[in-house]
Each structure stands twice: as C-alpha cells, then as structure tokens.
Amino acid sequence: MKIQQLSLFLENAPGHLASPCAVLADAGFNILTLTLADTQGFGILRLILREWEQAQRLLEKSGFVVKVTDVVAVQVEDRPGGLRKLLQIVEQAGVNIEYMYAFTVRCGGKAIMVFRLDHTDQGIAALLGSGARVLSATELYALAG
Amino acid sequence: MSLKWNDHNGCFHPDSAFDFLPGEQLRALQLQRLRATVERTYSNVEFMRKRMDAHGVRPEQLRTLDDIRRLPFTDKIDLRDTYPYGLFACPMSEVVRLHASSGTTGKPIVVGYTQGDMETWKNVILRSLAATGMHRGDILQNAYGYGLFTGGLGLHYGAEALGATVIPISGGNSDRQIMIMRDFGVTAISCTPSYFIHLIEHGASMGVDLKTLPLRIGIFGAEPWTEEMRCFIQREANIRAFDIYGLSEIIGPGVGIECTCQNGLHIFEDHFLFEILDPKTGAPVPDGEEGELVLTTLSKQAMPILRYRTHDITRVIPEQCDCGRSIRRIARISRRSDDMLIIRGVNVFPSQIEAALLKVEQTLPHYQIIVRREREMDEMEIRIEVTAEVFSDRVSEIERISRRLSHAVESTTGIRAKISLVEPQTIQRSEGKARRVLDLRKLDDPKNPL
Numbered sequence: 001m002k003i004q005q006l007s008l009f010l011e012n013a014p015g016h017l018a019s020p021c022a023v024l025a026d027a028g029f030n031i032l033t034l035t036l037a038d039t040q041g042f043g044i045l046r047l048i049l050r051e052w053e054q055a056q057r058l059l060e061k062s063g064f065v066v067k068v069t070d071v072v073a074v075q076v077e078d079r080p081g082g083l084r085k086l087l088q089i090v091e092q093a094g095v096n097i098e099y100m101y102a103f104t105v106r107c108g109g110k111a112i113m114v115f116r117l118d119h120t121d122q123g124i125a126a127l128l129g130s131g132a133r134v135l136s137a138t139e140l141y142a143l144a145g
Numbered sequence: 146m147s148l149k150w151n152d153h154n155g156c157f158h159p160d161s162a163f164d165f166l167p168g169e170q171l172r173a174l175q176l177q178r179l180r181a182t183v184e185r186t187y188s189n190v191e192f193m194r195k196r197m198d199a200h201g202v203r204p205e206q207l208r209t210l211d212d213i214r215r216l217p218f219t220d221k222i223d224l225r226d227t228y229p230y231g232l233f234a235c236p237m238s239e240v241v242r243l244h245a246s247s248g249t250t251g252k253p254i255v256v257g258y259t260q261g262d263m264e265t266w267k268n269v270i271l272r273s274l275a276a277t278g279m280h281r282g283d284i285l286q287n288a289y290g291y292g293l294f295t296g297g298l299g300l301h302y303g304a305e306a307l308g309a310t311v312i313p314i315s316g317g318n319s320d321r322q323i324m325i326m327r328d329f330g331v332t333a334i335s336c337t338p339s340y341f342i343h344l345i346e347h348g349a350s351m352g353v354d355l356k357t358l359p360l361r362i363g364i365f366g367a368e369p370w371t372e373e374m375r376c377f378i379q380r381e382a383n384i385r386a387f388d389i390y391g392l393s394e395i396i397g398p399g400v401g402i403e404c405t406c407q408n409g410l411h412i413f414e415d416h417f418l419f420e421i422l423d424p425k426t427g428a429p430v431p432d433g434e435e436g437e438l439v440l441t442t443l444s445k446q447a448m449p450i451l452r453y454r455t456h457d458i459t460r461v462i463p464e465q466c467d468c469g470r471s472i473r474r475i476a477r478i479s480r481r482s483d484d485m486l487i488i489r490g491v492n493v494f495p496s497q498i499e500a501a502l503l504k505v506e507q508t509l510p511h512y513q514i515i516v517r518r519e520r521e522m523d524e525m526e527i528r529i530e531v532t533a534e535v536f537s538d539r540v541s542e543i544e545r546i547s548r549r550l551s552h553a554v555e556s557t558t559g560i561r562a563k564i565s566l567v568e569p570q571t572i573q574r575s576e577g578k579a580r581r582v583l584d585l586r587k588l589d590d591p592k593n594p595l
Contacts, residue, residue, distance in 0.1 A: 007538035009531045011567055037540050041547075042531075042566050044538060063570045065536045098539055116538065 001124045001134050002070040003114070004052045009065045010036075010043040020045060023062050029055050032144045033114065035101040046101070048114065050141045070120050073103065073140050075133035076111045083113065086132055093126030095119050105143050107135070112143075158275040158307065160268060163415045164470040171471060175418055176210050178443035183207055183216070186449045189234035192227050193219075193451065213418065213441065218427070218452045221254065224394060229255040232448055240447050245293045246393055256295070256393050257447040263302070265444045269399035269413045270303020276404040276411065276470070277362055277387045279333055281308030286326055288336035288344075289367070290316040295397030296367055300335050303399065309333070316340065319347040326360065327353055335364035338374050338386070342509060345381050355382040364389050366398055369478055371496050373503040375407075381508075388477055394453055395440050401475065409462040409474030416444045419475070420452070421461055424482045432463045437482050438475065456482045486516055486584065488523045493558045495581045498527060501553040505546070506535055511572045518586045525562040527554060530569050 010016045017036070024031060029051045037044045049055055052068070059066045076082045090097060096118040103112035112135065117123040127134050135143075166174070184204045186193045197203070200217045207213070224232065229252075233240065241260050245253040258266065279285070285304045289296030297315055304311045314325060316336065322344055325331065334341065341363055348355050363378060366389035378386045390410050391398035400417050401410040412419050421436040422429055430436035438455045442448075458481060462474040480494040487493070495514060503509050511530040516523060527550075535546050543566065551564045 005538070007536075009536050009543075009566070009568060011571075016568070039540060039544065042543065044540060044543070046538060063568070065531050065533050065569055067533070067536055067538050069538045 001072065001128075001136055002120060003048060003073050003135075003137050003140060005069045005071045005114070005116070006047045006049070006052055006056055006059070007067045007069060008045040008047070008059065010045050012038055012041055012043050017043070017045065020059055020062075020064055023059055023064075024049070024055055027051075027055070027058055030144070032140070033101070033104045035099075035114075037099065048103075048140075050144070069116060072115045072117060072120060072124055072127070073135040074113050074115065074127055075107055075135065076113050078106070078109060078111045082111070086113065086127070089126050089130040089132060090115070090117070090123055093122055095123040095126065103140075107143050112140075158271065158280070160306075161272050161275050163413075164272060164276065164411065164472050166415065166471055168471055171414060172210060174415055175443060176207075178415075179210065179213065179418060179441065180204065180207050182441070182443055182445070182449045183451065185234050185446070186451060190232055190449075192223070192231050210418070213420070213452065214429070216441075216451050218439070218454050219450055220454045221394070224254040225252055228252045230257070232450070233257055234449055235259060235447050242298075244295045244298075244393055244397065253293075254394065256397075259446040261446050262396070262444075262448075265416055266299060266396050266399060267302045267306045269396065269416060270300060271306045272413060273389055273399050273402035274304055274307050274309065274333075274364065276402055276468075277364065277385070278405050279304075279307065279309060279362055279364075283309040283332045283362070284312065284330055285309045285333045285335060286312045286314055286322070286329070286331040288314055288316055288322060288334060288340065289398075295391070295393045296335075299391070299397035299399060300364070304335075319344060320351065323348045323351050323353050326355075327358060330359050332359050333362040333364065334360060334384075335389075337367050338363075338365040338370040338378065339368065339509070341365060341378060341382070341386075342374065345378070346508065355384075360384050363387065364402075366390060369480060369484075369496060371500055371503070372477070373500050374509060377503065377508065390475075390478065392440075392455060394450055395442055396445065400440065403477075404466065404468040404470060406467045408466070409476055410478075411466065411470050411472045411474050414472045416442070418443055419461075419473075421459065421475075424456075424458070430460075432461055435460045438478070456484075458482050484582070486514070486525075486582065488516060488525050488560050491559050493525070493560055497557045498554060498562075501557040502527075502529065502550065504553050504557075505549045506532070508532070508534070510535075511569075512581070513572045513583060514581060515583045516586055523586065525560055526565055527562050528565045528567050528572060530572055531566045532569070 008020055029049050032048045034047045056066050098116040100115045187204045196217050202215045239259045240257040242258040245255045287300050291297035345355055361384050363384050363386040375386045387403045389398050389402045391400040401412040403410050418441040420439040422439050424437040438457045438459050440453045442450050457478045459475040459478050480496050485492050513528045515526040547564050554562045
C-alpha cells in the first residue's frame, strides 16, 4: 500500500531545479507528480515516478543526494469536505501528517492526495478501516498510463 | 585495535639511532653542521651573501647555537624572487632532482637536491616510518601524488630503504585505491588525511569496510588536521593514524613525525634546527608557549635554507617522550599564522570550524568558509555539502541540522556564521585538498590568490 517517493536536496538558486529534471527526461522517465518544498536557502524536490529505483541510482550517479520515503496515496472525493473526512480519520488514529500534496492525475473523477505520515502503517490501517480508498503502487502507476 | 597492532616494541632500525643521540652530542653536531651550512650559503649563494652583509653578520660570528638569531629570516617570497635557481648553493651538475610547488599563483617554488640531499631525505623518511612502527614486510600504499609534488617520491625512497614494499599508486582513482588496498594486503597507507576519510567512505560505498582489512598504519600530512579527524580515522578504519610534517622548501615530508606515543611530532634535529618565535616580533617564546615554527636546514647541500618562516603555529613539548627519543617534539600543527581569519576582531581558524562541524556530523563534510565585508561588517558564511547521512525529506529536519551546525560554530569560535547547505560536489577541490577559505574582503589586494 506504500508508494515510494524520491526526495532530492536542491540549492535555492536559478537552474537547480532543471538539472535533475533533465537527468530524468534524458532517461525517458515520466514524473507522475512532484512537489517542491522551498526555504530561503534550499529546496526539497519530492517526486513520484514508476521507475523510482532506476531513477534513484541515476540521480545519485549524477551527484544528487536522494532519499526514498514511503508515502500513502489516497482517493479523495472531489467536493467540499472530501479532504476533511480523510484528515479526520488520520487525526483520530493519532497519526501526524508531515506534509501532503495533490496528485496530478484523477481517478474516476476523484482526486488523489499523497500523505507523508509519521507512522505510515498505522495511518494506512486507519484509512482502510474507515473505508477510504488507499491506492497501491500498481494501481497508481496504472492510472498514470 | 590492539590485536592488529604490532609496533615491534623495543625493536628499532639502526638508522633510528640518531633519534636517541644524547642532548650534548646532538647540540655539538647541530653547531658543527650549522656553521658549515652558513659558510656554504654565504660563499655560494649571492642573494644570501648580500642579505647577510646588509644584516651585518658574517659566518664566523656563529659561535653558539643561539647565535642563529643574528641571521636574517628567509620567507616564501625569497624563493619566488630567486626563481628558479637563485638559492642553489652548488652547480647544476651536482643537482640530481628538482621538485616544485604546484604554484596556485604566478611562479612555482623550485627546490633542488644533490645526491647527498637524496640520502638525507631517504634517511629522515626511513626514520619517520620506523618511528610509527612500520618495518620490513609492511606493504605501503603510497597515495601521495607522484611528480613535482614532494610527497609521493619523498615517501617512496625512504619506505624502500626501510625494507617496506611500496605500491606507487599516487593519488586519485578511489575505486582502484580500494581494490588494491584489499587485494594486495596493504598494511600501511600514506596520503592526505582528508583523502583517507574520502577513501573510508568510498570503500563503504563499494562494500569494503576498511576495518576488516590488514591495514594498520596511516601516514597523513600535507595539510593541517585535527585530533577529531584522527579519532574518526582510527575508529572507522581500525588503524593508527600518524601525523607527518614537512615542507618542500626544507626537504619535503620527513621534517618530523609522531612516534607510537602519538603525542607530538619529533623533529629530526640532527638535520633541521628549529626555533619557535613570536610571529610579530621574531623573538623566541618561552618553552611550551605557542609561536611560529622557524626552520634551518643543517645538512642540505643544493639548497640550504636559513631561518625559514613556516607560518605554522606550534609549541615545543620540552618533556622527554615516553618512546625514549631525545630529539624534541613539537605539538601538532593545527593552524597557520597566515590562515588565521580576523572576523569582527575575533581570531578564527579553519581548524575550529572543522572541529565544530565534526561535532554535529559524524564525518567531516566538504566545506568552505567564505568571508565578505558587507556595509563595513564582516560576514562569515560556511558552505557545507549535504550528505546522504544528514539529508531528510522533511524541511524541519534539515533546518534542525542547520541550526545545530550554526550553534556549534558559534560556540567554538564566538562568531555567528551563516550556514549554507549546498549540493554534493559543488565545493571546488584541488589535488585532494579543498580550498577551505575564501576571503573576499581582500579582492583588491594583488597578493591574494583568488
């Protein structure tokens, strides 16, 4: 049920975002979704892509510091209150959300959110127990075509 | 560690006998050699004769060792001004070897050796290695650069003379360094300490844990390093790490080395006379107090050097060493008088920054200190390459590391520095030594090597 996310350290300066993207583009890897956390001094680029293992090796070979983190992809009703319902489930389970972002593809008119949780397994159990739809890596990659 | 370590207790190479010369005999030998050196310099080196004349001193005025204070100093600039052969005291037909500094600015510094000088060099290297417990049967991976740099070839002949097996691998190509270290049963290595730390990490990335290899001795020098680095190296590679000291202007490596007591560096006083002076006044400091190391060669023929200002800050350790050597020791050189940065009136040394970074990260990251003057205010920035060990996908975690680094630097130096985390491999490296300090305050000074 866990999805592997790659995180890259980037300096917050012009041109620094383009270079890992170029590495992935040259290898023909399609980025399914990404988010950039930025501070004044540095940024963390978080990526989800099907070929994450090869991409990790390739990026490391190109000199990037890469970290693999387990995240959870969950279907969200694309209407007011849809996200709130999910957040309540996670909160009630005592699981903390480190950060979250939306997926670019949709699943049958529904949105997909990516959660980075402090206790991933506990969070997945709570979501499943409350009837939320958690996507497996296979399902997610299939959606992206 | 003790299982792997074998220092052949009480077993000394016969050439090490001079390390144990009684003080009185040593001083008599020094005086005799000093007189010969000064006479040779005065008669054969025009540049030095003129300087001594201008100083009003003649060789025959040297009656005691203390009379050395009458002699003028030599500084690096003198070697540049007399480029290439202006300080040679013999015809070129007697010079069998030339070395040169890499020369980051302008002309390099050229040094020459007669056959006799090569024997002296071999002798001090042999005695250096013997003092660390190395002996016949050891396999030395000499990863100092071979070529114009004195490190590689300097170590090479002394190690062979000791009877060790020398692998002249030179610097670079870390994959091959690790492969040969493992496959050839290497027991000793010589290189810069920062390169060896890199090799520990590189070995780990290749699945080779240096701790499991027969390697037992490391000879590290050519750059200042710290006790923290020694602890790290000894722990992570399960070897004993020894500090070797030298400089091309004097002979190259082999001016001094730590013995197995690892408590200060013995200077080979039968070949090199040392003084410790106040860098500002040039007056000797009391025994045990810090000052600048000033060296005079006692045996060099091709290029005798009188009272060379090393700009290295150290102190003499007057007590007799537990190893029994009578030649005196100096403390580890952790800083240079010209390395010192004065930031907002506070003296800051790169070695302090290094110690602070090591406190937070377990291994020393590649770093660079940048000093700028913004609106008449000195600002220190420390650029630190992010490693896989400290990187996290969470902003808060990286900010926490950054704050800890900043705090460590401030509590060590008293100066608040801006910590900038940068991507790996972005700090410029040269010959295995990263350019540690970039002082941008002196951009208009033509002498500043930028």
